[in-house]
Amino acid sequence: MKLLNIHHVAIICSNYEKSKDFYIRILGLTPIREVYREERDSYKLDLEVNGHYQIELFSFSNPPKRPSYPEAAGLRHLAFAVEDIEEEVSYLTEQKVEVEKIRIDPYTRKKFTFFADPDGLPIEIYEQEAQDKRSKKPEADI
Secondary structure, three states: OOOOOOOEEEEEEOOHHHHHHHHHHHOOOEEEEEEEEHHHOEEEEEEEEOOOEEEEEEEOOOOOOOOOOOOOOOOOOEEEEEOOHHHHHHHHHHOOOOEOOOEEOOOOOOEEEEEEOOOOOEEEEEEOOHHHHHOOOOOOOO
16 A cells, blocks of 8 residues: 555534534634535535645434543544644633643653543644654654
């Protein structure tokens, strides 16, 4: 296989309007297209992250709850790179989003923290300097 990059991440939400507001107004993602799929009684909202990556936000009637937090098998969390973590934490706090204490990655010495979307999906913000964003080799947290 010759993978180029991650194309998108799909998220199923329990309250479409609440999650749509969170991802657009609070996180600042840009809507690309919104489709109502009548045969499934479901919305699909495509969101752009800084002009590069896409998140698909889906609504379904009565989706099952996440089995545990955050150690269930499968996707552990969604992570976004930021330039100034303190600034972003301050903004999220102003928006009434509960944010964990900022920690330092013991391997990279970079700052990171977590918060949750309206359904409890863990979201990480990870501080990177401008030069780190150009790096082809991503840093992984544990």
